[in-house]
Every structure is written in C-alpha cells, then in structure tokens.
Amino acid sequence: MNEDPYTVLGVKREATQDEIRSAYRQLAKKLHPDLNPGDKQAEEKFKEVSAAYDLLGDPEKRTRFDQGEIDASGAERPRERYYRDFHGAGAEEHPYSSSSGFADFIDDEDILADILGRGGGRTRLRIRGQDAHYRLPVEFMEAVNGTTKRITMPDGATLDVAIPAGSRDKQILRLKGKGGPGIGGGPSGDALVEMEVRPHKFFTRKDDDIHIELPVTLPEAVLGAKLDVPTPSGSVRMTVPKGANTGTMLRLKGKGVARSDGSRGDEYVTLKIVLPEQPDPEIEEFARRWQVGQSQNPRQHLEV
C-alpha cells in the first residue's frame, strides 16, 4: 500500500489522534468485511483504511512515519480469516449458524420447507420441475369432436394428448407430471399444451355454436325446399321455409359443439340466395315485368 495514509483516512496532516480515530471509525463501520460479506471492493478499501490507521492511530509510529523513518507500506497488517469466511455454502456447521433469519418462511405445507429445511445438518433441496410449454395445432373438426394427438418432446419422447370434444382455440391442457424433472426427488413439472385451432373451410364457431352460410337458389328460397346441410356430426336434412331470403337464419338445435355437461350447442344456418352464374333471358324478362320488384327499395335504411 503506497497511498498516503492521511489521504486514505481523509484527514489533514496536523489532525489530532482523536480526529484520526474518529475518521477511521467512520470508514471502518462502512467497510468492515464482516459487515459487508458480499462486497469485494469494500474489503480492499477496508484493508487500505486499516493499514493507514495502523500507522497513524499509533502516535509513535505516526511520528516515525512523519519523519520519514518508515514508509506507508511498512505498516500493513496481514489479517487472518474474517468471520464471514466461515459461512459460505458447504461450510461446516458451527454453534453460531443461525436459521432464524428465515425460520418464518418454513411451513410444513410450503415448498420452502423442502428447499430450506435442514435435516441432520445437510440441506436437502427438493424442487418441483419446470413446466414445459407446447403449442399444438389442432384441426377445427378435431377440436369440435375430440381426438388424440401425439406430440414429440425436445428429448425425443412422444406424448399422447387427449383433445377433449369441444376444445377451443388458445385453450391450455395441463398434463400433470409431463414437464421437466424435479430436483432432489421433487415432483416433475407439468406440460402445458396450448391448442391452436385451425379455421374450417365453411364452418365457423362462436362459443358452442356452429355457424354456416348456406347458398340457396332463387326457386328454393321463393318456394321453400328440403335441403341437406352439413353439421359437425354429419349432414342433416333441413326445411327451408317458403319465402326465405338472404340473411334468413335457421337453427338446427343440438347440432353444435359438445359441452362438458353432455349437452350440445346449436348450428345456425344463414341463407344466401345465389342467382345462376350465366345471365338468363327468362329471369331478365320476368324482372322487367315485375311491378312489385320495381317499386321495392331495400336501401331505405342507408339514407340515400
């Protein structure tokens, strides 16, 4: 240590012994390694400060230093092990060891009891494994009707996942114990599988109900008809009432998605009148002659 001990302690050269002691105490209180067990910098600084005080705190040594008889490095006091050095992980138990700083965390019901509970002087650490997260793409009909999917985990193992009927997009399945392994005999974590339900070609879903748009011809709408309509559980024959229109919504009760209580949602069929793709002279002729049609204003609500 070559720094000037007066600078280290922050005192003037003509400071009294009392001033020197008081300066040292102020610094030492802040820097003592046993009061700063995790701070390496404080330890280095403390060494400098105590070396400086060793020199200046003793009036005789101080005089000799002031007269140039000894230099600043001549006074360094090698310190034996600090008290804190006996406390690291794996350090031997001794009568001063205390767990009272966290005794209140420990509860029989609590996982911290496993982590921090010391049995027979050795710490046994038991921690539940981490949860593993997966995303699983599921076809629309698979989610509605239920199925079993196989997923491959990062370690190569496979896992069969039962997709319950009526599963929804973003729904998370928890597979108990299928996550990361526990530590020290702790239980495994869970696998959390988030389902991504793909859209369907013609069905859409709103909660437990299925919606479908059903194209109908002009005669079917005007005269009524019995038509086959697809539902998730197969096609059913549905009656389109006479005088139906685009936007008319018909309900097929119990043809929607299965609920967990065993009941089912409904299917809603929205009609859409579709004219022939090729222009038809007969319809054109009819439309020209059709008085009621000519005077109809379906845009009244648009305020034009």
Added chain:
Amino acid sequence: MISVQEFLARTRLERRSLEAWIAAGWLIPPQTEPELTFSDVDLARAQLIRDLREDFGVNDEGVSVILHLLDQMHGLRRSMQELLNELRAGR
C-alpha cells in the same frame, strides 16, 4: 484446535475478557473439558468482536445485537447460495 494460551495471544485478549465474552454467549468454545479449546471460527469471531468494540466504539449491548443479526444474515446468505447452486446443478 486452538489452546487458550494461543487463543489469547492471537486475539490479544485478556483472560478476564475472554471469560466475560463466553459468559455473554458471544463465544461458544467447542470444548470446555478438560481444557478450554477453540476453533478457527471462534478466533475469527473474537477478532470481529474486538474490531467492533475497540475500533468501532460499539458497546456490549451493541455487540450482542450485531452478532445476532450477522449470524442471521450469514444463514440467509448460505441458504441463498445453496439454493442457487442447486438450481444451477439442476439445469
């Protein structure tokens, strides 16, 4: 193991002070019969107590409080460290 004589020499303590410190519970020598002996932990702890009293001007009540808090802090630090070690090993 450290004998009383060596312990007194290394800590620059008087026999009377040592007995008072033991009576106060500041030091717990691992062996009292047939001879009082000490461990390295006792030595480091005695030096800390000496620092507190002589250099920091802490009085006896203060020493008890500081030792109690320090030992709790060491217990916490140790548990924290063990926990972190186990977590690292478990990955």
